[in-house]
Amino acid sequence: MGLDLLTYLFVGLSFALYIGIAIWSRAGSTQEFYIAGGGVHPAANGMATAADWMSAASFISLAGIVSFAGYDASGYLMGWTGGYVILAMLLAPYLRKFGKFTVPDFIGDRYYSNTARTIAVICVIFISFTYIAGQMRGTGIVFSRFLHVSIDWGVLIGMVIVFFYAVLGGMKGITYTQVAQYCILIFAYTVPAVFLVMQVTGHILPQTGLGATVQESVNPIWAGKPVLVVLDEVVQELGFHEYTAGSRSTLDTFFITAALMAGTAGLPHVIVRFFTVPSVRDARASAAWALMFIAVLYLTVPAVGAIGQLNLINTINGQEGEGTDYTAMPQWFKNWEQSGLIAWNDRNGDNKVQYASGEAFVGGKPELTDDYGDLGQRLTLNPIIDSAVAPGFDPSQQPYANEVFVDRDIMVLANPEIAQLPEWVVALVAAGAIAAALSTAAGLLLVISTAISHDLLKKTLLPEINERQELVAARMASVAAIFISGYFGLNPPDYVAATVALAFGLAAASFFPVIVMGIFFKRINKQGAIAGMLVGLISTLAYIIYFKFLGGATEDLILGISPEGFGALGMMMNFVVAFLVSYSTPEPPEEIQAMVDHIRIPRGAEAAQEH
Template sequence: MSLDILTYLFVGASFALYIGIAIWSRAGSTKEFYVAGGGVSPMANGMATAADWMSAASFISLAGIVSFAGYNGSAYIMGWTGGYVLLALLLAPYLRKFGKFTVPDFVGDRYYSSTARTVAVICAIFVSFTYVAGQMRGVGIVFSRFLHVSIEMGVVIGMIIVFFYAVLGGMKGITYTQVAQYCVLIFAYTVPAIFLTLQVTGHVLPQLGLGADVDPSFNAAWGGKPVLEVLDGLVQELGFTAYTTQGTDSLFNLFFFTIALMAGTAGLPHVIVRFFTVPRVKDARVSAGWALLFIAILYTVVPSVGAIGRLNLINTVNGAEGTGTTYSEMPTWFKNWESSGLIAWEDVNGDGKVQYAAGSPFVGGKPQFEGDQRAEDGHRLVSNAIEGATFDATKQPFANEVYVDRDIMVLANPEIAQLPDWVIALVAAGAIAAALSTAAGLLLVISTSISHDLFKKTLTPNMTEKQELLSARLAAIVAIVIAGYFGLNPPGFVAQVVALAFGLAAASFFPAIVMGIFSKRMNKEGAISGMVIGLVITAAYIVYFKFMGGSPDQYFMGLTPEAFGTVGMVVNFVVAMVVSSMTPPPPEEVQHVVEDIRIPRGAGAAQNH
């Protein structure tokens, strides 16, 4: 059976499953639409949370980042996993005890202000749309390669699928769909990882691959040497920074970036709302534990997949002797991915060989393609300029002739390693599951924020439940269309776009939630001021450097846009506390509520008897 037929079968079967679940679990009330009726079991909620949280960035892009960034890529792993622990232990149980459907709902009631609720709605929409852009791009990438359609058409197909189970099913449909999606994506990620690790190191467990030795049957010259030692030597010979060293990125920026990812994770509205779908506060804690276990299964595999993927790429493209492979002899996977525009070759020295090294061979960045043709359109001039490395002919045998988009590393890995076609088809289904599961959760946050928090709680409080449910579905439809646009015009590769969303969440939501739970003195004036200023300065920094041509030498304290969310968060905290100290304290009943959500019912009863 051909790869195309297998891919259609795997992806088609998964789509049928998702839509079938959505129809079966269609929401019939606002409570079912917003929080799945509040009756989801902790284990099922843990799986749904893991699928919701492990987006296209985790499945498609994370191993690619680790593959190319090496040491610096660890910030993504530490930030995202550490942030989830922070959310599970510090915030989720208290938010569940507060008993509100959404983050804007919590902010509005805790800070006794419709203005605070409206600001939170704006923050939720801003963060969610930034995040969902990465998911829709991920869907487009997968479809463009495996279903042989354009990235634009892939995004449209993804929009249609999400429409069915997000608009019809609401949180109830999304929850049970995400349980199925987790099963698909974790199987699709770990099975190829086992094959790859076994092929390169002889070990079955991918978690052990990074510390293992290269099997001589994979490459005789590398055999018996540790994977990291081989990779370090190879990338340095090719002009890259050593895989296991910090490189040009400052430790200061790396630290701030990690903190932004952690705080952003803990402030993501689409993850927080998952803890409202279980019956009790205790169940919220248990489901958080299950989710952490399910997330760890994938995240402990990522470092090995990234490192082995880079080894495979170099071994395949540059050949066993490291001098390059003639284009006519390049394997099918290379030419297949060329047609998507996510990998490209230009013969710099005219020797007919494909040679991979540091730097970009194309002036002006990413090349563009039409079908299988590498058209000479005047925008793809050849350059020997090396980015981040000095060209030294004694250490670096040739200039770079290959453009590789890091978002394809996980998707192309099975093909590079010549794994069976059914594994390649499985990866396609898993990548789509990862992207769609998070996209659905984000779109629900957007629609809920508009229908429940903006209309029902602020603008039209007298609307009926039926009208509210209709407005939620209409808002979801509009959100899907806008999300599709952002998916077609993303400001970077998948994980980079997602990182920006985490920075925005860290600068806006995280301080307001933390202070709302742990500070009785924090009032509405402080919270509103902090959220507005934190979001504005972070968004302005991102827009200036990502869209207005700002130069890296203008970075504030050397911080990249992805890391600046930590500065926005600190400013948020400081402004909120200063303004709060200069304005009246919250009403006494609000202070009692804050104290009640932190102290278990019955505390101190034993001493009273």
């Protein structure tokens, strides 16, 4: 059975499973659509939470960051995992005790203001659509390679699949679909990881891969040296910065880590998962289960990324070309080249592949075109042109060091092919990557539809609508959200993990402060919360738009803080503004302050006080 047939089989069976679960668990009420009826078992909810949170960024892109950035990727690893601990221990139990459907619900009631609720809905929309762009992009990449369609068509296929189980099943359908998706994605991630680590080091546990020594069969020159030592030596020889040392400033790394931590703790689609269990105790247990399920993948990522980079270099660097139109690259390279996510440009005309530091294509990614014209050179099997080449340009006279373009988002998906693993492993990875992307996309779509139908319509604009009308509005909002998210998937601001990091920054700057202050500070009032959210959201959004869409120069960065890390600065401004405004305006009503006390008092202690 060939790779294509195996891929169709694995992906097709997984789709059939997801849609079957959605039909079986179709939501029949708003409570089932919003919070799955509030009766999900903690272990099942922990598994669903892990799938919801471990998106395409975790499955597809995080190991790619580790592959190419090395130490600089530590901010992503620490930020995303550390933030979940903050959410699980500091916020989730209290929000569950509050007992509402959504984050805007909490903010609207805690700050006794429909204005605050509406601003929270706006924050949800910005965060979720930014986040979902990364998921749709990841889905498009998988379909592009394994189903032999364009990335754009891959995004459209993903939209159709999400429509079935997000719109029909609501949170009830999504929850049980995500349980299945977690099982698929974790199996699809760990099985290839075990193969990779065994092949390179002889160890069976991926978690020990970085410290293990490279086997002679991989490369006699590297034999007997630890993986990290070999990577340090190799990448420096190629002109890259030391793998185990950072190239980012310490301040920027700190702000990225802080933004991802606070953003994780403020993500609306993750927070809502803790409303689906029966009690506060179950919310705590659910958080513990989820953390354990998440750790399985995150402790595997470093070895997958590092060994993937080692295999990549060992496979392509120095390969001899054959003529001007074709290169003797391995088959995996030719397979991925068809997607436009990897390419070779013989810029000095020596028919030899040079993979090193620097951009092989000015402006980043190569452009796909059917017009060779006088401006381009043919790159291997694809009509991709180097946008820097101009009439009269003689590539043989240019001492370019790097001739290979590699999109970092392909690393996890390409790893099994690079390592020549069995074809069923390659197909399994495809199914797992799609599960990771679609599970998070569904959760985000539900959050968007709930914010619009419940928080904006039912609680603010049209309070007279009945439950049936509200459910119809939720499903209509889901459909609209799918089309908008598809657009952002077709036009993402960056690679998957960076796009997702921007969403975390928006969550850190807008939601995290008002949730923390809403639980632990009785004195924060509606004026302070509204002002803080607006300052945090607008400043962070403006910073992202300027540098990601308007071409802001690196020298314009404030204190060298990248857009992925600015959310931490926006968060600080949110806290400061909220406190200043709250303490210069009247205190919240007594019943609101009593409600805050009630949220924090354990149920047993509360009963004892009553007696």
